[in-house]
Amino acid sequence: MxxxxxxxxxxxxxxxxxxxxxxxxxxxxxxxxxxxxxxxxxxxxxxxxDIPMGQQAQVQVSSLTQQADAQAAAADAAAKRSAEEAARTSAAKTAEAKKEAAEKKAERDREAKEARANRDSVRDASTFSAKSSYSVAEVQAIARQMIPADQFQCFSNIVDHESTWNYQAQNASSGAYGLVQALPGSKMSSAGADWQTNPATQIKWGLNYMNSRYDSPCGAWSFWQANSWY
Known part of the structure; x- marks a missing residue:
């Protein structure tokens, strides 16, 4: 109207x-x-x-604008809360990951320390009296005293395949010699001049070789299983 x-x-x-x-x-x-x-x-x-139609329209537009502003402010607040929550969640996950990494590192360090302690506690080859000959049982007994308990089985597995615990075993074609089939056998002279006749000297050399090349006899055994040599 x-x-x-x-x-x-x-x-x-x-x-x-x-x-x-x-x-x-x-x-x-x-x-x-x-x-x-x-x-x-x-x-x-x-x-x-007598209220003009234009003023009525302005009132309606102003009301709609206020509603839109209120909705936008609410959306912004919700987005801000969501972002803050996501940041807190991410920070918590990062902290948890760092904690787990630190715990794993501490565990590895502890295991390495124990392994070093075990290696330090085993007998050296020089502490065994030399004999003219050794049975398989005697050679295995020496190995048990020289090799850390947690590594002995892996060492034994390799020796079983390489020489069946015969400290005088020799490969005619390659020249590999002894319990661990060092190639050439003369390499074992770094562990002792009696490398040809003393299984303790051969065990000492073999253990040092596995530790230096594969970190441990079990590391050497894992490689051997995959390649049939080490």
């Missing part, structure tokens, strides 16, 4: 109401209002309803 039509409607309504009042007033002995009073009443009435 336009400004003019609202005003006309208000004037007409006010005139009708006033006219009715005038008739009632005449009937009751009151004086009839003048036309000026009717116009004034009608004019006052139009002020209550």
């Amino acid at each position: 336009s400004r003019i039509s609202v005003r006309g409607f208000a004037v007409a309504s006010a005139t009708a109401v006033t006219t009715v009042g005038a008739v009632v007033g005449v009937a009751s002995g009151n004086t009839l209002p003048s036309n000026d009073n009717l116009e004034a009443s009608a004019a006052d009435t139009t002020l209550l309803a």
Whole structure:
């Protein structure tokens, strides 16, 4: 409804109401209002309803804008909370990973320390009295005293395949010699001049070789299983 039509409607309504009042007033002995009073009443009435459509639209747009701003602010706050939570979760995972890595490193260091202690506690080849000959059982007994307990089985597996614990075993084609089939056999002279006749000297050399090349007899055995040599 336009400004003019609202005003006309208000004037007409006010005139009708006033006219009715005038008739009632005449009937009751009151004086009839003048036309000026009717116009004034009608004019006052139009002020209550006379709100332009443009202003109404502005009010609606302002309300929608406020709602949109509120929704955007809420979305930003939710995104911020989500990002903060993700950052906390990531930091917690990183801390846990670092803790696990530190624990694993400590465990490896402890195991390495124990392995060194075991190696230090075993008997050296020089502590065994030399004999003219040795049985397989005697050679194995010497090996058990010279090799750390957790490495003995791996060492034994290699010797089983290489020489079947025969400290005088010799490969005719390659020249490999002894329990661990050193190639050439003379390499074992670094462990002792009696390398040809003393199994303790051969065991000493073989253990040093496995430790230096494969970190341990078990490392050497793993390689042997994959390649059938070490």
